[in-house]
Structures are given as structure tokens and as C-alpha cells.
Amino acid sequence: MRLIGVTVCAVLRGDSENRLVRTFRPRRRKLGPELSKVYERLKDDWSIAEHGPKLDLSEVFGNGNSVCLEIGCGRGDLAVSFGPTHLDFNLIAIDIHTRGTANILQGIEKQSLTNTRVVEGDVLVLLKRFADASLTEVWVFFPDPWPKPREQRRRLIRPDVVLELARVLKVGGVLRLATDIEDYWRKSITVVAANESFDDPEFSRPDWRIETVFERRGINEGRQSVDIYWVRNSEQKLLS
Numbered sequence: 001m002r003l004i005g006v007t008v009c010a011v012l013r014g015d016s017e018n019r020l021v022r023t024f025r026p027r028r029r030k031l032g033p034e035l036s037k038v039y040e041r042l043k044d045d046w047s048i049a050e051h052g053p054k055l056d057l058s059e060v061f062g063n064g065n066s067v068c069l070e071i072g073c074g075r076g077d078l079a080v081s082f083g084p085t086h087l088d089f090n091l092i093a094i095d096i097h098t099r100g101t102a103n104i105l106q107g108i109e110k111q112s113l114t115n116t117r118v119v120e121g122d123v124l125v126l127l128k129r130f131a132d133a134s135l136t137e138v139w140v141f142f143p144d145p146w147p148k149p150r151e152q153r154r155r156l157i158r159p160d161v162v163l164e165l166a167r168v169l170k171v172g173g174v175l176r177l178a179t180d181i182e183d184y185w186r187k188s189i190t191v192v193a194a195n196e197s198f199d200d201p202e203f204s205r206p207d208w209r210i211e212t213v214f215e216r217r218g219i220n221e222g223r224q225s226v227d228i229y230w231v232r233n234s235e236q237k238l239l240s
């Protein structure tokens, strides 16, 4: 009964998060005792909350460097390797699951990184915290494939999300996708083209994109990864 009441209230409030089509499968996996301690010790210092007012990214990082957003950082291996080798960039890595963010927190401590932050939450919520044209790169590497036709509305590269990514990217900024699901990248090209805020796709793997366990699993199963990027152009397609 109470649950129905809460849902009705959320709908009456016009709570837009209530209408978000989820792009992930919720799962509960406990951190080991060691990682749990690291997580509890470091999360307040190096995390950004999923909810909240617009972010002042220069204040968050204490510098005016370009900011990249990694959506769905998984185990966090890329963030841990990118931070120390790109000190003139800032990186925000988000995943709904704690495991990867905890690994990144551990990496931040071990390597004394100051240019990396983590978010444990849903990127569809976090995106609202970014000002227009505030990000230099957005990475979507090996997103959950949602292969069944009725599930494809859950994909991250879909019209409403691409519209929001166009808003937060600077002109000249870059949206990157890597996937080993052919249907995913082919349909993504169509979705991004329909937005009109991006130039035609280019196919190239950045040399800093390390092979993750997830990618390795695909290769072992005979799949081939494809890297695509789109540059944000100066067309203004406004949120309706």
C-alpha cells in the first residue's frame, strides 16, 4: 500500500527520474573485507554524489583542466591506468556497482592521484549535474548490450541519452563508443546521426584504451571490438 502511495506521489511530482528507462541490471555483490575498508576510508574524499546541484568542475578538481566522463567503468581498470598517464586531464568514472568504484578509490590512494573522481550511481541521474558544454570527452566502453529487441530501449546509446550527452559536451568534444556487438554499433551510428549535433563517425581506437577483462572475454568468444568516436559539432539541438 505504502509502495503504491510513494509511486503515485512521485508521478504526481512529475519526478522525471521515475520515468528513466534503466540501462543496467541491479545486482548485489559484497566487497571483500580489505576493499570494504578502502572504500569506507576514501569514498567521502574522492566521490561525487549522483544527485545534487550543478557541478563546478574547476572547484571539484581544483584546476581548469578538461574533464572526461567514463560511463560504466566496470572494474575500474581503465580509470586506474588513465589517471596517472594523463595528469593534464580530469576523469570522472561512474558505475552503478560499487566494486569498480572501490577499485578506483584504491588506485587513487596507491598512486596519489588528484585528477580522478568516482560516482557510484546512475549516469542518467548524474548527467543533470553537468552544466551545458562542460565535458571534453564522454566514454561508453562495452556498454551492456541488451540484445533482445524489446530490451534495446535500455541501451545507453539511445535518443534521449544522446541528446543529453550533446548538451554536456563542448563543441569539439568527443563521444566514444567501444563494443563487440555489431548490432549495437550499427544502431548507435543511426541514433547519433539522427541527433545532428555530432559529425560523421570515425573509427579509431585510442591508444590509452586498455583491454579490459570484459573485452578479453569477448575476444576469447570470437567477437571483435569496434571503436567509434563522434565529434560534437556546433549545431544546437535543444531539449524539448
Ligand SMILES: C[S@@+](CC[C@H](N)C(=O)[O-])C[C@H]1O[C@@H](n2cnc3c(N)ncnc32)[C@H](O)[C@@H]1O
Binding pocket: 023, 024, 071, 072, 073, 074, 075, 094, 095, 096, 097, 121, 122, 123, 124, 141, 142, 143, 144, 212, 213, 214, 215
Ligand atoms: C558490460 S560492463 C563494461 C565495463 C567496462 N566499461 C569494461 O569495458 O570492462 C557495463 C557497465 O556499465 C554499467 N552501467 C550500465 N548502465 C549504467 C548507468 N546508467 N550508470 C552507471 N553505470 C552503468 C554496468 O553496471 C556495468 O558495470
